[in-house]
Structure formats: structure tokens, C-alpha cells
Amino acid sequence: MTIRPLPRYLVQRYHGWHATTYADNSAWYRRLADEGQRPRAMVISCCDSRVHVTSIFGADTGEFFIHRNIANLVPPYAPDGEQHGTSAAVEYAVRELHVSHLIVMGHSQCGGIAGCHAMCSGQAPELDEATSFVGRWMDILRPGYERVAGLPPEEQIPALEQVAVRVSLENLLTFPFIAAAVEARELSLHGLLHDIRNGQLTMIGEDGHFVPV
Amino acid sequence: MTIRPLPRYLVQRYHGWHATTYADNSAWYRRLADEGQRPRAMVISCCDSRVHVTSIFGADTGEFFIHRNIANLVPPYAPDGEQHGTSAAVEYAVRELHVSHLIVMGHSQCGGIAGCHAMCSGQAPELDEATSFVGRWMDILRPGYERVAGLPPEEQIPALEQVAVRVSLENLLTFPFIAAAVEARELSLHGLLHDIRNGQLTMIGEDGHFVPV
Amino acid sequence: MTIRPLPRYLVQRYHGWHATTYADNSAWYRRLADEGQRPRAMVISCCDSRVHVTSIFGADTGEFFIHRNIANLVPPYAPDGEQHGTSAAVEYAVRELHVSHLIVMGHSQCGGIAGCHAMCSGQAPELDEATSFVGRWMDILRPGYERVAGLPPEEQIPALEQVAVRVSLENLLTFPFIAAAVEARELSLHGLLHDIRNGQLTMIGEDGHFVPV
Amino acid sequence: MTIRPLPRYLVQRYHGWHATTYADNSAWYRRLADEGQRPRAMVISCCDSRVHVTSIFGADTGEFFIHRNIANLVPPYAPDGEQHGTSAAVEYAVRELHVSHLIVMGHSQCGGIAGCHAMCSGQAPELDEATSFVGRWMDILRPGYERVAGLPPEEQIPALEQVAVRVSLENLLTFPFIAAAVEARELSLHGLLHDIRNGQLTMIGEDGHFVPV
Numbered sequence: 038m039t040i041r042p043l044p045r046y047l048v049q050r051y052h053g054w055h056a057t058t059y060a061d062n063s064a065w066y067r068r069l070a071d072e073g074q075r076p077r078a079m080v081i082s083c084c085d086s087r088v089h090v091t092s093i094f095g096a097d098t099g100e101f102f103i104h105r106n107i108a109n110l111v112p113p114y115a116p117d118g119e120q121h122g123t124s125a126a127v128e129y130a131v132r133e134l135h136v137s138h139l140i141v142m143g144h145s146q147c148g149g150i151a152g153c154h155a156m157c158s159g160q161a162p163e164l165d166e167a168t169s170f171v172g173r174w175m176d177i178l179r180p181g182y183e184r185v186a187g188l189p190p191e192e193q194i195p196a197l198e199q200v201a202v203r204v205s206l207e208n209l210l211t212f213p214f215i216a217a218a219v220e221a222r223e224l225s226l227h228g229l230l231h232d233i234r235n236g237q238l239t240m241i242g243e244d245g246h247f248v249p250v
Numbered sequence: 251m252t253i254r255p256l257p258r259y260l261v262q263r264y265h266g267w268h269a270t271t272y273a274d275n276s277a278w279y280r281r282l283a284d285e286g287q288r289p290r291a292m293v294i295s296c297c298d299s300r301v302h303v304t305s306i307f308g309a310d311t312g313e314f315f316i317h318r319n320i321a322n323l324v325p326p327y328a329p330d331g332e333q334h335g336t337s338a339a340v341e342y343a344v345r346e347l348h349v350s351h352l353i354v355m356g357h358s359q360c361g362g363i364a365g366c367h368a369m370c371s372g373q374a375p376e377l378d379e380a381t382s383f384v385g386r387w388m389d390i391l392r393p394g395y396e397r398v399a400g401l402p403p404e405e406q407i408p409a410l411e412q413v414a415v416r417v418s419l420e421n422l423l424t425f426p427f428i429a430a431a432v433e434a435r436e437l438s439l440h441g442l443l444h445d446i447r448n449g450q451l452t453m454i455g456e457d458g459h460f461v462p463v
Numbered sequence: 464m465t466i467r468p469l470p471r472y473l474v475q476r477y478h479g480w481h482a483t484t485y486a487d488n489s490a491w492y493r494r495l496a497d498e499g500q501r502p503r504a505m506v507i508s509c510c511d512s513r514v515h516v517t518s519i520f521g522a523d524t525g526e527f528f529i530h531r532n533i534a535n536l537v538p539p540y541a542p543d544g545e546q547h548g549t550s551a552a553v554e555y556a557v558r559e560l561h562v563s564h565l566i567v568m569g570h571s572q573c574g575g576i577a578g579c580h581a582m583c584s585g586q587a588p589e590l591d592e593a594t595s596f597v598g599r600w601m602d603i604l605r606p607g608y609e610r611v612a613g614l615p616p617e618e619q620i621p622a623l624e625q626v627a628v629r630v631s632l633e634n635l636l637t638f639p640f641i642a643a644a645v646e647a648r649e650l651s652l653h654g655l656l657h658d659i660r661n662g663q664l665t666m667i668g669e670d671g672h673f674v675p676v
Numbered sequence: 677m678t679i680r681p682l683p684r685y686l687v688q689r690y691h692g693w694h695a696t697t698y699a700d701n702s703a704w705y706r707r708l709a710d711e712g713q714r715p716r717a718m719v720i721s722c723c724d725s726r727v728h729v730t731s732i733f734g735a736d737t738g739e740f741f742i743h744r745n746i747a748n749l750v751p752p753y754a755p756d757g758e759q760h761g762t763s764a765a766v767e768y769a770v771r772e773l774h775v776s777h778l779i780v781m782g783h784s785q786c787g788g789i790a791g792c793h794a795m796c797s798g799q800a801p802e803l804d805e806a807t808s809f810v811g812r813w814m815d816i817l818r819p820g821y822e823r824v825a826g827l828p829p830e831e832q833i834p835a836l837e838q839v840a841v842r843v844s845l846e847n848l849l850t851f852p853f854i855a856a857a858v859e860a861r862e863l864s865l866h867g868l869l870h871d872i873r874n875g876q877l878t879m880i881g882e883d884g885h886f887v888p889v
Contacts, residue, residue: 040419040454041438044351048463050308051451058305059449062470064776064862065716069300070359070447075714076299077704077736084339086289086315087282089304092271095263095476095734097716102299105318106335107342118380122319122335125387126297129320133361133384137703138257146283148346167331171346174338206253223703225254234283236272238264241253250261257701263734266479273482466845466880467864470777474889476734477877484731485875495726496785496873502725510765512715512741513708517728518697521689528725531744532761533768544806548745548761551813552723555746559787559810564683572709574772593757597772600764632679651680660709662698664690667679676687 062098069099076102078138079130081123081205083109087233088144102130108149109141110177111205114212124212131224132214139209142229143202149175150198157182178204199247202228206241275311282312289315291351292343294336294418296322300446301357315343321362322354323390324418327425337425344437345427352422355442356415362388363411370395391417412460415441419454488524495525502528504564505556507549507631509535513659514570528556534575535567536603537631540638550638557640557650565635568655569628575601576624583608604630625673628654632667701737708738715741717777718769720762720844722748726872727783741769747788748780749816750844753851763851770853770863778848781868782841788814789837796821797832817843838886841867845880 043051059066079102080090091101104126111123130136143150153175155161164172181200185193206228209215218224228241229250242248256264272279292315293303303309303316317339324336343349356363366388368374377385394413398406419441422428431437441454442463455461469477485492505528506516516522516529530552537549556562569576579601581587590598607626611619632654635641644650654667655676668674682690698705718741719729729735729742743765750762769775782789792814794800803811820839824832845867848854857863867880868889881887 039423039432039439040441040458042455043353043440043442043453043463047307051306051463054306054308055449055451058471061467061864062776063449064864065470066300066449067447067862068716068774068776070445072714073359073361074299075711077707079297084292084315084317084343086287086312087279089309089311091302091304092311093264093267094260095267095472095479097472097739098302098305099299100736102297103318104297105316107338110335112333116381116383118386119332120325120386120390121333121383122323122387125320125383128383129361130297135707137701137707140256146286148286148342168329170329170334170338170341173331173333174335177333210252219252223706225700225703226252227256228253229256232283234280236268236276236279238268240256242255245253250256250264254700257704258697259734259736262484263476263479265483266476266734269482269486270478271475465849465858465865466867466884468881469779469866469868469879469889473733477732477889480732480734481875481877489875492726492875493873496871499785499787500725505723510718510741510743510769512713512738513705515730515737517730518737519690519693520686521693522728524728524731525725528723529744530723531742533764536761538759542807542809544812545758546751546812546816547759547809548749548813551746551809554809555787556723566682572712574712574768594755596755596760596764596767599757599759600761603759636678645678652678653682654679655682658709660706662694662702662705664694666682668681671679676682676690 065098074099074102074134076100076134076136078102078140079104079127079136080140080142081106081109081111082142083107083144083147083149085144085147088142088231090142093231093238102134102136107171107174108147108153108178108201109143109205110174110201111141111208112177113208127209127212127215131218136224138225138227139215140227140229141202141205142231143198144231145195145198145233147198150178150201151194153178153182154194154197158186177208180204199230202230202241278311287312287315287347289313289347289349291315291353292317292340292349293353293355294319294322294324295355296320296357296360296362298357298360301355301444303355306444306451315347315349320384320387321360321366321391321414322356322418323387323414324354324421325390326421340422340425340428344431349437351438351440352428353440353442354415354418354422355444356411357444358408358411358446360411363391363414364407366391366395367407367410371399390421393417412443415443415454491524500525500528500560502526502560502562504528504566505530505553505562506566506568507532507535507537508568509533509570509573509575511570511573514568514657516568519657519664528560528562533597533600534573534579534604534627535569535631536600536627537567537634538603539634553635553638553641557644562650564651564653565641566653566655567628567631568657569624570657571621571624571659573624576604576627577620579604579608580620580623584612603634606630625656628656628667704737713738713741713773715739715773715775717741717779718743718766718775719779719781720745720748720750721781722746722783722786722788724783724786727781727870729781732870732877741773741775746810746813747786747792747817747840748782748844749813749840750780750847751816752847766848766851766854770857775863777864777866778854779866779868780841780844781870782837783870784834784837784872786837789817789840790833792817792821793833793836797825816847819843838869841869841880
């Protein structure tokens with residue numbers, strides 16, 4: 038049998054959670070189950086194990102609809118009948134759940150961004166192969182690489198982390214239902230960048246630059 | 251300007267996090283930044299705002315590499331040069347991070363599963379359209395619908411929530427690098443289902459059935 | 464044990480508040496504790512979770528003495544030895560704290576007002592029962608219903624939201640110590656109405672009509 | 677004309693709020709207006725200008741249904757057809773909004789508690805008069821005074837602040853619909869005490885004593 042039982046330390050923690058967090062919040066969890074979710078915001082962030090948006094924002098259960106993928110990327114609108122998991126998540130959040138905010142949160146030391154930089158600068162030919170899922174996924178950020186290629190080498194990757202957030206936001210606006218919701222002031226878009234090392238959070242501010250929150 | 255500043259209540263909560271959780275753990279966050287992540291497990295779960303795996307398992311920062319999409323689905327292996335965000339996340343977790351566990355966690359009251367059921371039973375023609383991202387994404391679970399279509403109506407959706415976990419695990423095994431890692435005992439697969447209402451967690455056990463954890 | 468510990472997410476947020484907002488303002492909080500409060504105004508508003516007067520007016524800690532009840536109602540003066548929580552709050556604000564302003568702030572989409580309208584128009588017999596606390600409380604607004612009953616149906620509830628503010632102000636003036644303080648120009652009364660949807664604030668102006676602030 | 681226009685400094689702050697906080701959150705405010713509120717918790721706290729629960733808990737708009745009265749008191753269940761504003765608020769929160777938590781939050785330096793202590797210990801005959809709204813309201817806490825009368829004088833008022841929270845919780849349980857909801861695990865009760873001077877928050881813990889949060 039290929040499927041294995043859960044490691045015991047996770048089983049123990051789960052039982053601890055059920056006896057404490059679940060027990061202390063069971064009335065709310067029942068309501069959430071019976072009435073459905075009504076999140077105020079969708080967050081698109083990275084799969085990276087070091088970045089948990091629910092912790093940073095002290096989020097209650099039911100507060101954020103969260104999609105996590107490599108490098109918090111959103112592809113451009115492409116209604117071609119293919120499987121687009123990120124586009125499906127965005128569509129569900131905006132058209133079904135009517136979230137009021139769409140937050141893209143990038144982070145420092147992102148392995149996906151570093152891989153994209155290596156690929157685009159010719160240092161990672163294996164990512165250029167058609168069979169590389171990570172490479173093909175990071176193609177979304179290829180146009181972004183052009184914006185940083187002229188910078189001093191040591192500045193390029195941090196700049197690309199910012200650009201990844203911008204490209205995702207730009208691509209979000211290519212979805213007609215997002216552009217319409219933004220136009221109708223039913224949805225607002227936000228761009229954030231989290232620094233793992235010093236904990237700082239910056240956001241795209243009024244003038245379009247990243248500024249400390 | 252299309253991009254908006256972050257709502258104030260989130261800014262305040264972030265500063266509260268930085269002054270407490272970050273301050274209390276900064277030594278660890280610095281190491282995570284400098285040495286990189288080393289997660290033991292990857293978790294694939296749903297975007298749903300009511301299901302946070304980090305809470306249920308008391309996860310430390312750096313412990314789980316988490317991909318979240320609609321209905322915790324994994325498509326079959328398809329190295330066709332297209333953009334597959336889920337496959338990219340799985341590839342990165344297994345081939346770059348060498349996680350030891352791959353956990354698929356479904357949940358009750360899943361809007362994606364309910365939509366898939368409606369679509370496959372002919373009650374949601376809008377999801378059948380080529381332009382429906384949610385519909386096309388849920389096509390991954392279409393073969394699973396066949397397994398529940400003969401059940402009494404009220405049992406079909408709960409059964410489909412279980413089947414979604416099984417289909418994802420089956421599809422994971424179509425990835426050669428996953429099959430190889432499982433074969434080499436470097437990776438184990440796990441299937442979980444979380445009930446939002448009563449907090450119960452079940453898993454695919456030794457005999458292949460879902461049993462309480 | 465019937466009393467439960469506080470949910471963890473609130474505990475975390477509290478600690479965040481203590482490490483930031485409290486820490487940054489501790490000198491002022493100490494003075495407020497040692498010297499007592501000296502609010503300039505009392506505000507009477509609704510319990511509704513969507514209306515926070517401290518946010519709308521950027522209120523400092525110690526600035527507003529706030530009573531919140533269903534539909535921001537004040538009963539007429541009735542020194543009958545019974546328990547009148549609203550009258551007690553008003554008495555304390557005017558006679559002990561000597562507030563200079565008494566502000567009644569109503570709001571749109573008020574569940575209490577809608578209930579009162581249903582009750583008075585015969586559509587909610589359960590609110591007519593002696594045991595309905597909400598029904599008996601909304602009796603305060605029964606005389607106000609007569610003022611709107613002749614309007615076109617769709618105008619009645621918005622009109623009743625305005626009337627609720629007027630009735631409360633009229634009832635405030637039946638309290639001898641309020642009438643005396645107003646007469647002596649030691650206290651002024653204000654009537655406001657907040658629209659949740661568009662954020663607009665209107666007030667009872669010079670000519671007695673609601674006008675934009 | 678008795679009703680006065682709003683002071684200019686409040687008008688200015690309101691316009692500032694509308695141009696910033698409202699503008700940044702308008703999508704959410706529209707949803708709250710159109711879909712109605714769905715607060716997770718009701719909070720009963722004091723009118724005191726120095727205690728703002730939304731600040732302490734970083735609350736989002738729509739998160740807490742808040743009733744504020746003198747000394748955060750709840751009278752016993754008394755379906756006598758009279759006007760009970762606090763009972764109406766509690767009834768609306770539990771039976772209409774189905775809140776999952778009922779939080780009573782007391783605080784230090786409470787003028788109402790000090791008045792109750794003076795009245796019960798014979799030092800404030802004016803509060804004993806039938807016409808004193810504050811005195812009659814504080815009668816709710818008279819049984820609580822007996823529990824502290826034997827303590828050393830300087831400990832009595834702080835102890836009475838704790839007792840006020842306990843009495844309110846005990847009285848809440850005399851409401852049949854609250855007892856039933858607690859029994860059915862659809863509602864949980866919480867007792868908190870906030871110290872204005874040092875910012876500390878204590879709660880009634882597992883063993884029934886107040887402990888730091």
C-alpha cells in the first residue's frame with residue numbers, strides 16, 4: 038500500500054488542537070460550516086514554508102481565502118479551456134465569494150524567483166527544458182526579468198521579487214471580471230513584500246513604489 | 251492609481267505581530283533567511299478560508315511547504331510545456347526541497363467539490379463552458395465523479411470529497427520523480443480529510459479506507 | 464466549567480496591541496488611569512458591528528463616552544425606580560462627567576429599525592409579545608412609526624432611521640438635568656445619521672433637516 | 677433651535693476618514709451594507725472613554741457586535757414586558773445574529789463600580805434615591821457587593837470590578853436562550869478585565885480565577 042498513516046507527532050498535535058483550539062472555537066466553526074465562508078480578502082502568496090500570512094495578520098479562521106503557489110504568480114487571462122489553477126482560484130474568489138480585496142504578497146529569499154533569474158540569465162538550462170514544470174511556471178515572470186536585467190548583478194534578484202508582485206497585479210487586471218470589479222469599486226488590489234530576515238513588510242504605496250507598511 | 255494601500259486594521263495587526271511574534275522569534279527567522287527552508291512535508295490543501303493546516307498541526311515557521319488551490323487537486327503528469335502551477339509546486343518540493351511527506355488534505359463543505367458535482371450531474375451548464383476557469387480546473391475530478399454517481403444523492407458530495415483526495419494521490423503517482431521517490435522510500439504520501447463542523451480529521455488508513463486519526 | 468478561555472487569535476492580537484499601541488501611549492494611559500477620564504462628548508450609537516464612531520471621528524482614547532444599544536434609542540425620562548441602563552449612562556455623562564456634547568448617531572440598514580417597522584406594520588407578531596426584549600425595547604420608537612406610516616412603502620424604513628434619531632433627541636430633552644444644561648448652554652445636542660454603504664454622514668442642520676456634514 | 681451642528685473639528689476628521697479609511701475599504705463597507713453583518717462575537721463593555729475593545733483586539737469592521745453600558749452589567753432575565761435595553765441587545769445578538777462568543781469586559785478605575793461601592797457601603801445616599809438612574813442601575817451589582825464587603829477596605833473596589841464581570845456572566849446564564857445555546861455548544865462565554873494603567877488584560881481561566889491572557 039502506497040498511502041501511509043500520518044506520522045505520530047502530527048497525530049498528537051492534531052488531538053491537542055482538537056481539545057483546545059477546536060474546543061474553544063467550536064461554536065464559530067459550526068457556524069462557518071453551516072453558513073459558509075465569507076472572507077473579506079483573497080491572498081496570493083508563495084508556498085514557501087517560511088511565510089505564513091495568517092500569522093503576520095493575526096487572521097481569524099474564515100478571514101482570508103488563500104491561494105499559494107510558487108513565487109505568488111498570476112498568469113495573464115487565457116480562457117483557452119486549459120487547466121489554470123490560479124485563474125480558477127481567482128475566479129472563485131471574485132465571482133463566487135465577492136472578496137473585497139485581492140492581496141499579492143511576495144517575499145525575500147524566494148527560491149522560485151532565484152530560479153527564474155538563473156533561467157533567464159542563462160545559468161539554468163535545465164529550467165529551460167519543456168519538461169521542467171518550475172521553468173514553465175516561471176515563464177510567467179520572464180517579461181519581468183527584462184525590467185531588472187540592466188541593474189547591477191547584486192540588485193537584480195531583490196528587484197525581481199518586487200517585479201513578481203507587480204507582474205501578478207498587472208496580469209490580474211487582464212481578467213475582465215477583475216477589471217470590472219475594480220472599476221466598480223467592489224474590489225481593490227494590494228501589493229506586499231515580506232522580508233523573512235528582518236520581518237519587514239513593504240507595500241506598493243500611493244506613488245507606485247514599495248514603502249514600509 | 252489602481253493599487254491601494256493596505257487597510258489600516260491589517261497594518262496595525264502587522265505591527266503588533268512584528269513587535270511580538272517576530273521579536274520573540276527573530277533569531278530563528280534570520281536563520282531561515284540565511285540557511286534557506288528545510289520543510290519536512292509538503293501539504294496540498296484548499297484555498298478555503300476555514301481550513302488552516304498550520305493551525306491544525308501547530309506548525310512551526312519553516313515546517314510545511316504549502317500549496318493551496320481550489321479543492322486540493324493535483325492534475326496528472328503532463329510535461330507538455332504548458333503552465334502547470336500545481337505540478338511546479340510538487341516538482342519544487344520533491345526535487346529541490348526533498349520533502350519527506352506529501353500530504354493531500356481535503357475538507358467538508360468544499361465549494362469546488364459541490365460545483366464539480368453540479369457540473370458533472372448536469373446542473374451547472376455555466377461550468378461546462380470553455381471559459382470557466384473553475385469548471386476546467388474541476389475537470390481534473392471528472393473521472394472521480396463516475397465513482398460516486400451510483401450512490402444515493404445525499405451521499406454523493408461527501409463521497410466526492412473523499413474521492414478528490416484519492417484522485418490527487420493517484421495523479422501524484424503518475425509523476426515519475428514521485429513514483430521513484432516513493433519506491434526509494436524517500437517520500438511517503440498521505441491522504442487526509444478535515445470536517446469543518448466537528449473538527450474531525452480522518453486519514454486513509456492501512457486498509458485504504460478513511461479512518462479517524 | 465461554563466466560562467471559556469479567550470480564542471487564541473484574540474490573545475495574540477491583544478499582545479500585539481500591548482507591545483505597540485499600549486507601549487507607544489503608556490504615558491497617556493497612566494494619566495488617564497490616575498486622573499480619570501474627561502471626555503468632551505457622549506455618543507449614543509447602535510451595537511451594530513459595522514458602525515464604529517471612534518474610527519469615523521479618529522477618536523483619541525479618553526475622548527468619547529460611548530453608550531451603544533439597539534437602534535441608538537433613548538427612552539423618555541421615567542424616574543420610577545426601575546433599571547434604565549440608557550438613562551443611567553446619560554445621567555452619568557451629564558451630571559458626573561459634564562460632557563459638553565451629546566451626540567445621537569443612527570445608521571442605515573439597522574436591524575432594530577427594520578424590526579420595529581415590521582412590528583408596527585403588523586408583520587412581526589413575535590415582536591409584539593411581552594417576552595420579546597427587542598420588541599419591548601423598540602416600543603420606544605412606536606410613536607415615531609406614526610410619522611412615517613403615510614409615506615410610500617419603500618421610503619418608510621429610511622425615514623424611520625431618521626425619526627429614531629429625532630425621537631431620541633426629543634426624549635433626551637425630557638430629562639430635567641439635560642434641559643437645564645442645554646438651557647444654560649453647558650451642553651449641546653447633535654443628531655447624526657451614518658450611511659454604511661457610501662460612508663456618508665448627515666446631520667440635523669440649522670433648519671431641522673438632515674444635511675450632509 | 678436646540679439641535680446644534682457638529683463641531684468643526686469633528687466635521688474635518690470625518691471628511692479625512694471618508695477620503696482615507698472609507699476610500700480604502702469601500703468595497704468591504706458595500707458588502708457589509710448589502711449582505712448584512714455577521715459578527716463572530718458580542719462584547720459587553722463599559723461606556724468609559726478610556727476602554728476601546730476594537731483597538732485592543734485590532735478588530736475589523738463587522739467583527740464585534742458591541743453593547744456598552746455603565747459598568748458592563750447585565751441584569752437577570754426578567755421577561756416582564758418592561759424596557760430592558762441590555763437584554764434586548766443580548767437577545768438580538770444571540771437569537772438573530774447567532775454570535776458564537778459572548779464576552780464581558782470590565783476595566784479598572786470604573787466610576788460605576790466605585791459609585792456602587794460607595795452606595796452599598798452607605799457613603800453615597802444620593803445614589804440610594806429612587807430617582808437616581810445610576811443608583812438603580814448599579815443595584816444589579818448589589819448582590820456582588822456582599823462578596824467583597826469582608827475584604828480589607830483597599831481591596832474591595834478592585835475585587836468588585838472582578839465581581840461585576842462574574843455577576844454579568846451569571847445573569848447571562850439566567851436567560852433561557854443563552855443557557856440553551858451554551859448547552860448546545862453554539863455559544864461560549866468569556867470574562868475579561870482590562871487594566872487601564874498598565875494595559876494588562878486578565879481573563880477568567882480554566883480554574884475560575886482571573887489570570888493574565
